[in-house]
Amino acid sequence: MPDDLDRRIIALLASDARMSLKDLAGHVGLSSPSTSERLKRLEEQGVIRGFTVEVDPARIGYTLQAIVRIRPLPGKLHVVQQLIVEVPEVTECDKVTGDDCFIARLHVRSIEQLDAILDRIADKAETNTAIVKTQPVMRRLPPLA
CATH class of the missing domain: 3.30.70.920 (Lrp/AsnC effector binding domain/regulation of amino acid metabolism (RAM) domain)
Structure with missing residues (x-):
């Protein structure tokens, strides 16, 4: 189950999947390596299935x-x-x-x-x-x- 920081990461990526790791880390108040580790864990758990582009x-x-x-x-x-x-x-x-x-x-x-x-x-x-x-x-x- 994702914790509050994970949910914030997910929400930020849902609004802008192209956000840089540095910007993402800054928004959630973590270092880039810590944010990267959380992203990796969320992907391994299947919470985040991919990053995509939305086409009309x-x-x-x-x-x-x-x-x-x-x-x-x-x-x-x-x-x-x-x-x-x-x-x-x-x-x-x-x-x-x-x-x-x-x-x-x-x-x-x-x-x-x-x-x-x-x-x-x-x-x-x-x-x-x-x-x-x-x-x-x-x-x-x-x-x-």
Whole structure:
């Protein structure tokens, strides 16, 4: 379980993953080697899984976002899961309990592209699609306290 200093490090990196080790150490009141050791431990424990860049899909031409609930037909669960994994426009997917097995987020350039993707699984699963109008809460960390 991360302590208060770890949580502060995580929060700072979540707001700016490019922050230098020196700046990070200065913000949390530790030396650079101590901060580096904490970062290494957080990575080894799997608390920090990586450092990344956030890209706006609309700025690179993916102006349409959809949430697709997917219910594989009997005996097709693993086939459908593999199809989902292979579609690069699926940017997130959760395997869930309830009426559906998967909830996927897709970024596409057009309705036609969305239709073509859904057609690839139409004979293996039932789908229910919602077009995203806005995203009032972007992906974020749960409370660190």
